[in-house]
Amino acid sequence: MNRQARQGARAPRTAALLASLLLVGLPLPPASAQQTPATQRDGAPPPAPAGIAETGELEIRGGEPGALVTIDGLGRGELPLAAIRVPAGVHAVRIYKRGFVLFEELIAVEGGRLATLEAHMAELQQTGTLTIVEPRGRRADVLIDNAIVGATPWEGPLAPGSHTVILRGDGNTGTEPVAAPVRVDEVTSLTLAVEELGAELRIEPTPPGAMVAIDGVIVGRGAWSGRLRPGAHEIEVGLDGWVPQRARHNLTHAEAQTLRVALSRDPDAARGGRRETQILLELHAGPAATPSFGGGVAGACNGTCDAGLGVGLQAGLRQTYQLPSGLVYGLELGALHLGQRVTGRPTSATPPGLAPNPGLADDDLALTAFLLGASTGLHLGEQRPISLNLGLGGLVGSVSAARRGTFRTAPRPDHDSADPYEVDVSQRHLALSLYAAPEVRAGLMLAERLEVSVGVQAMLLFMITQPTWDPGRSTVTAAGDGAATFPADPLTGRILLTFTPSLALRYRL
Structure with missing residues (x-):
């Protein structure tokens, strides 16, 4: 064409x-x-x-x-x-x-x-x-x-x-x-x-590598000399990281002029700021902890038993868009595992039609789930950035309980002695929740596109379904009393609080 x-x-x-x-x-x-x-x-x-x-x-x-x-x-x-x-x-x-x-x-x-x-x-x-x-x-x-x-x-x-x-x-x-x-x-x-060009112009930009344009036509980097028609011409000089200059310059006939244009540093560029929207990938992981699973197991341990701190691991992948203002928004996919051990908890196993069998149970509680949600926040600074984020989303997974312990049958008219017996039983239940997760991070740029950061996240889990021990799903053999079941104790509270200090790598695409 x-x-x-x-x-x-x-x-x-x-x-x-x-x-x-x-x-x-x-x-x-x-x-x-x-x-x-x-x-x-x-x-x-x-x-x-x-x-x-x-x-x-x-x-x-x-x-x-x-x-x-x-x-x-x-x-x-x-x-x-x-x-x-x-x-x-x-x-x-x-x-x-x-x-x-x-x-x-x-x-x-x-x-x-x-x-x-x-x-x-x-x-x-x-x-x-x-x-x-x-x-x-x-x-x-x-x-x-x-x-x-x-x-x-x-x-x-x-x-x-x-x-x-x-x-x-x-x-x-x-x-x-x-x-x-x-x-x-x-x-x-x-x-x-070809025509007579009655004026001559030399343009000398500073820095010397700046790009020069005359009347909207780019003529190259650095100093430019040439002939032009007399009259007004629009001169533009620019360079990445510097404030561009634009001005109209009048040339007279038979005159040679030199135009020196000095650019000044862009304040945003001097601070390391970027003007374009960025796409970022962040991978983060760290140990997770919860004070208590709550509910009728860990939450009922009020000085009569020993409930240690719940610990585990949390990891996630986050894709975000960062606007020139520093506003960040994106999506996040993650995984969470928490476990808590409760020992020496007084409870009872109850045979049908008979008195409860008292005993002490050791419970191992575990939450394993995937998280999917959205996040928004601010990313401030460049070389040593500070990030403030808020994640909102949902969690789907399971809560398991493994119970062991020693129990004794209750005396009855035809059998006045209490016979000891051991139990070992477990259950797993669906866990659905919403979450809100504020986070603060401090980072360091390792390269132009790569940032490493440390931070801490607090997550509130709002349980949609509260996992509860189901008496009908698990029975134990209670010595001479036959089969016995445990009460329907909630395995978690309605709200679960977790904390995760983490290390993250953030890459700008």
Whole structure:
């Protein structure tokens, strides 16, 4: 499919420069290094001594033989090249060869020193075709993404994406920057008429790796120099982690102007804050504890028996969405196991029609369940974040009771002695409940996407069904009294409280 574009055409102006970076076909460095040139990592290029126009040398290694080298928009020949003398400072190096991805890099050159740039050029895997003609047949240099690629008429393969095209003719003639969208296996045609451009502008951004756009067309990273029509132009400069700048700048005829734009740090970025909604996975686990199962077993142990602390394990997987404000919401799936031992509890086994048989029972109570629910909360900070969460959901599982003990038959007219006997019986019952679980966590970022945290959660279980010992399901042999049953004691209370200190790993997708 062919597309025609005239010289006066302009891409729609960006609402914000950073949003339009997604359309750029040039490779960008990681956000942490975008603001610095290749040989500098301190956020500023090496200054030249005041009043002295120092020069250094730049050596380009690697690359592809025959590739065209452009430095700061000026052609410097084909690879391989001897060391190139350039002014001290930061320079934008672009290397083009047909069939390869455009190489682009910023490099700082110190006065009197040799700087070395390793150029690694990858072959294009997917391409579209761009054709450029000058309607009156004038010859002009073709710059694509600020790299000289040839002269008009020009046709060649490019990586899919948006590219910036400029024609540079003799003297002050040429074209203003134009955006050229290239799509896979399609042909994009541009017809650009060379004209007299009466004004000249140089834009010098700080940090030197900032992206520059003119009238909505991205012209590349770092300093840009070129000719434009006299009049008002909209200039945008932006870089991830810095507050973007946008302003209208007036150019007059036959005037060369330099515009220096210094960005300021984004306060949110300086605090490590992120502006996009994040998707996170969290895995947490830890020991669980409950003061008491409550009910008619552990809850009835008021100094007459020994009920230890209920202990177990809780683990869960949580998927959440974190908004830029720090608000977090998501879903959680987990598992809980708790056990409590009650020893020496006075109770009785009752044969039908006879007096209760007294004795002391040891009960092992256990709750095993799965949890499914939703959570919401706040995640504050980045390097050492604090999280406040509230989980709400349901629990489904079972409560089991294993009972052992020694009992004695009750005296009766035909048998006046009390015969001892042992019992060993167990039951399992369905457990359904709702839960509410507030939680607080303190974390530490181990890597850009990985956080480790410790925290504590308190969980209130509101039992929908209260598991209760069923006399009809289990009988014991009561010596000469025959079969006997235990009373219908609730195995848990209506509300069960648990505490879980835990360790968690949180990963940002």
